[in-house]
Amino acid sequence: MTMKDQVMTREATNSPGLRLPWAGRTVQLENVEEELAFLWKMSGDNMRTGQNTNVRTSILNLIICAPDIESAQRASALLRHLSSTHLARVTVLVLDRSSDAPAALTTWITLRCFSVISDIMRHCFEQTTLLVSGSAIRSIANIVQPLLKAHLPVYLWWLGDPPDNETIFNDLVELSNRVIVDSTTFFNPEQDLQTLASLSQAAPNSALSDLNWGRATPWRQLVAQFFDVVEYRPYLAGVNSIEIEHAAAPLATPTVTESGDVSPNPACALLLAGWLKARLGWLLASDSSENIHDTASGTYRWLMEGTASPRTTRTLGSPRVKTGKAGNAQMASIDIRPQVQSQMRPGSICLVRLVSNVEGKQATFTINREGDPDHVLTSVELSRETRPQRTVSLTAAQDTSELLHDELEITGHDYLFEQTLQEVAELLG
Known part of the structure; x- marks a missing residue:
């Protein structure tokens, strides 16, 4: 001093x-x-x-x-x-x-x-x-x-928005082995996620984590479980459409709820989209004329370039490797949009849907909350045949103390999260 x-x-x-x-x-x-x-x-x-x-x-x-x-x-x-x-x-x-x-x-x-x-x-x-x-x-x-x-070890739990290039914040980060934030409380989710992506590169000695990444974990697990089934595994290579919906308060303009949450807040949806983009090996299409980027409503659409070659399609849990544009390139898309929900915390994932086409056959994989804050229904529609649904509880994944507990148990970098942040930054441009 x-x-x-x-x-x-x-x-x-x-x-x-x-x-x-x-x-x-x-x-x-x-x-x-x-x-x-x-x-x-x-x-x-x-x-x-x-x-x-x-x-x-x-x-x-x-x-x-x-x-x-x-x-x-x-x-x-x-x-x-x-x-x-x-x-x-x-x-x-x-x-x-x-x-x-x-x-x-x-x-x-x-x-x-x-x-x-x-x-x-x-x-x-x-x-x-x-x-x-x-x-x-x-x-x-x-x-x-x-x-x-x-x-x-020193863990820093920063409440609220991470300041962009502020000396006070950076000095505390320098003291810390791990920095924890919660993007579900961000007032400017899009800008703040980009700030985090920059921080993860500027301070490589400090591991970075987000409680919202923990909230997305059961959704990532459920998506991966679809393709653990041998019958559905070939459809992973043919995924060409991803839809994600996030809860928003029933108001037409951005607002802060009584509990202090910002609506809309697409942070969790963006993290999930970035993870799927990386796992599927997709790249942003050179033609962006049909893309949508509406920050105020939390609505996005990106045209992507994927590959139909099973050899270059990695499993959802494997490390990220750039695949380039080799193989049989196919067009794909990612859509994020708000879903008005008065009973859910703004930013909560409401629906994830993947559509795949392989050899003329279409399969639709859906995870849907259907207005239930504590449970989701998973379903598969294959060649117009709907398979039995499964109900899964999400209660534990929403408890802040449990999420914080999990982060405090991690001693090193969560490289998958840090890589996903870079994917989100690329999507947001």
Whole structure:
């Protein structure tokens, strides 16, 4: 930390702060370690009195960066469901970017413990919360770094839109081994996905992940399962049409719902389209005259060039390899459009349909929510014969705490996601 940062921090920490009961008690920044040690001692004394056991784990640091106190409190509440991830220390940052806010920094600490085995054993981790405003925000990376547990990986969970080429964000990314976002909350989904694609290339040492990619996982699995059936496998090479529909609020213009979601939000649909494009080896057609790019409504159409040669059609789970235009080129298309749904979270996938033509025979593979937020129906229509439908639950895939838990279990890069981001950036141009 530079001398200027040290002076700024001392001045800022002398500023009065708010009372945040969920964040614990207020302390001076320079006393955080001492005060946390005291909390551990008090907790240990209480455990000996009650004949119980506290489990202190040290696996990872989690930084949660929030734009406001309400978002920070919601994120903090989710940590109750992450007892199995072995958090060592959580640092919650609330960045008050109000133009008239003075330079200020207020710090809270708490020891959070949750039952693991009844009340006999409890998982505990440390939580430090910082409310930072004014010019003090510029020094946030230097302020946070001493609070991290040394020699442990650092995960950054950034709430809201990722800023484009902002020093504060980039400095926090530099501190982190993994950066987690949730594109279902993006205010400008199209622009923000392109920002993420640029970030994954500009910061190769930081793994990047998106909770929305987890929401798309069951849809990707269901698509792949169609072609696990031997009878349907030949139709993978003949897919020439993809349709994806995403939920939108029943309003004609872009809006923010009462829960803070933006509608329309085609982020998950775009990720699914990018994944399918890569898995099928499709390339954007040189003729773009019939393409549609309507950001306001979340409607898109791209003409693609595929290949009808089974030798150059890869399975849906294989690594991405550019196939070029070799083989028997065939035209294909990807369509994304909104579906008005008042009972679903904006951006949720409502329908995926793949149409294939092989040797004069057509097969249609459909995954359809049919208005049900928790289940989908999968169906296959082959040569005008409809096969039995299957009902699949999607409940677990929509829980934010479960999605975050899964991301915190990943230690390295999710290369498939990062490759898909580049595909989305190519589609969006």
